[in-house]
Amino acid sequence: MSAIVFVGPSLRPEDLSAYPHIRPLPPVRQGDVYRAIQSGAAAIGIVDGYFDGQPAVWHKEILWALTQGIAVFGAASMGALRAAELHGFGMVGIGRIFEDYRDEIRTDDDDVALVHGPAELGFVALTEPMVTIDATLETAVDEAVISADLAETIRQVAKAQFYQARTWESVLGALPETAPVAGFATWLEGGKVDRKRADALDLLAALDDHLRSGEPAPAPSFSFEFTQSWADAPWRSGAGPDEEDRDADAILNELRLDPDAYTAMRDNALLDWLAAAEIDRSGRETDRRSVRRVMHGFRDLNGLYRKQDVADWAARNDSDLGHTQALIEHHAALEDLAGDLDARLRPLILDRLRWAGLYPRLKDRARRKASLSPPSADGAMPPRALLRWYFEERCDTDIPDDLDAYARSIGLAGSEDLHTMLAGEYALLASGRNDDGLGAETR
Secondary structure, eight states: OOEEEEOSTTSOHHHHHTOTTEEEESSBOTTHHHHHHHTTOSEEEEOOBOOSSSOOOOHHHHHHHHHTTOEEEEETTHHHHHHHHHGGGTOEEEHHHHHHHHTTSOOOGGGGOOOBOOGGGTTOBOSOOHHHHHHHHHHHHHTTSSOHHHHHHHHHHHHHSOGGGOOHHHHHHTSOTTSOOHHHHHHHHHHOOOHHHHHHHHHHHHHHHHHHHOOOOOOOSSOOOOOHHHHHOHHHHTOSOHHHHHHHHHHHHHHHTSHHHHHHHHHHHHHHHHHHHHHHHHTOOOOHHHHHHHHHHHHHHHTOOSHHHHHHHHHHTTOOHHHHHHHHHHHHHHHHHHHHTHHHHHHHHHHHHHHHTOHHHHHHHHHHHHHSOOOOTTTSOOHHHHHIIIIIIISOSOOOSOHHHHHHHTTOSSHHHHHHHHHHHHHHHHHTOOOSSOGGGGO
């Protein structure tokens, strides 16, 4: 099992040398967590991260990492912020700074912000973050170096300064000349408390313990929502290795050998893309019942009856469990959207039938059904038998648990309309007048 820690000024080179099996990377920015997992990381620690002038690490990529079975730890700086925001989803927060944000003792992000030098100079810190100033003042009061009142004055002066200009020199220089800080300034030379480093060291220890235990990360308690913004993330679409891109091109070339099949698949992908954009724009939430229905249909269609079957299917399709779940939820969201827009889509569906050459045959079938006399009460098939005939015998699937929901998913008002539609189909077949070769192929 391999691990990566994103770290900059919060740790020293000698701190990291004690953990040669944990690979250090520069402070995290948007897309780095996704790329780290693509490169094979099985556990991730986030300590430092960029945010000013560069996109900060995205909550969504951390959530995605958790659905991939990756343990993600956060502490000290950007890691503490993200862990405080995502600990309820499974990200592991470490240390006092994380706890302060989690418990809302701290609420300002700039309490952990500082300016540092480049990687070539070891990310040397050039300013002081408030978390370090607070920890140092707390210790100075405990050791009777300064009074609690003076510590609060110093803190207020420091907090009022912009984080990019905040240093001990600037803070002490802004105090009234009468402030008794000479002894405190001398004590600072050896007494400063580096809270971020202490928490970051605890993160390294926790990450090391996780690696040594060999235990998998806890299963996430949430479902990852595959949104258009996630699909369009530039670092995501371009992050895969060259070999993966070549494989995708080769697979698509096989499809392109049948140009009709390729254009049909591309048209469907375009519709998915447009629908996903609408879902993302409108902020729609997918009905969990729809997700369960699509999931059961997907597993029945592919014969995936055990979790291992799903994992094997994902592996054969160059996917994983997290992406498979996202795929299911994506299609459930599309079904919900299509169901809600069914009335507006009717003319477009009819035009699609005209374009595909199916319209005349379906029109003829509908007219033949309309010409049949309705069956008498004695001759009508019982509703449950009708459902078994259609779903189990004809469609080779189970009868839906929620018939109303199923009916709405295909544009009907409810289960009553579904029964009427199936009764008409059964009557046509029983009449012997279904000679057009359609049947189940139209479903």
